[in-house]
Amino acid sequence: MxxxxxxxxxxxxxxxxxxxxxxxxxxxxxxxxxxxxxxxVAVFDAVYSVFGAAWFTDPGLLLPAVHANLKPGGVFAFSQRPPVEGCYGCQASYIPRGPDEDPAVVKRWDYEPAVWEAILKEQGYADVSASVIDAPPGSRRTGTLFVRGVRGIRGVRGSS
Incomplete structure (x- = not known):
């Protein structure tokens, strides 16, 4: 592996x-x-973004780039926090830095599960699913959005 x-x-x-x-x-x-x-030029069986690139990169750019690097039947899956109700699309996050520094401003993309499904399908992914997994019992209350799609035909490296 x-x-x-x-x-x-x-x-x-x-x-x-x-x-x-x-x-x-x-x-x-x-x-x-x-x-x-x-x-x-690497081609992957699976790509998984854990609270990472899929959350902080414009999906119109990232999804086709990942798709092009997946093998037939390859899976792209990602997890991130679910969106805050009413706060959809590109959002700004302010990340604290040192005590004498301004916070870093980072963009993130937040959508409801059905919207993520539509976005992946538009980018050529098949067998798409998106859902929120409840947080485990304990102090954490926010679940995890989990999105998955399989490489379809569109955008495959070396294909027309």
Whole structure:
């Protein structure tokens, strides 16, 4: 197996190295996910974004780039927080930094499950599903939005 991790954050990549030391076939890249998919010729069985690129990258750009890098029957799945009711589309997140720094402004894309399904289908994905998984019992109250689609015919590398 070959597992590839892509993240802008060196800290996140370091956490992966600490959590899975010595895993054969693991590659970690400090990069923007969209740029990685646009620049690589690699083709994947599955791509999974965990509260990451699929949340913070324009789906009109990311979804076709991922689709083009999936094998026939390949799966793209992603998870993120469900949208806040009434706050859909591109939203701004303010990420705290150091005490003497202004917060970082980061864009994120929030849609209800049915809208995510329509967006993936428009981008050529098949067998699309999207739903909110309830949070486990405990202090956390917000569930997780989980979206999944299979590579369809449109946008396949090397096809017309």
């Amino acid at each position: 070959r597992a590839v991790g892509v993240d802008l954050s060196v800290k996140q990549l370091d956490k992966a190295r600490e959590r899975w030391p010595g895993v054969d076939g693991m590659e970690l890249h400090e990069a923007d996910a969209l740029a990685y998919f646009e620049d690589t």
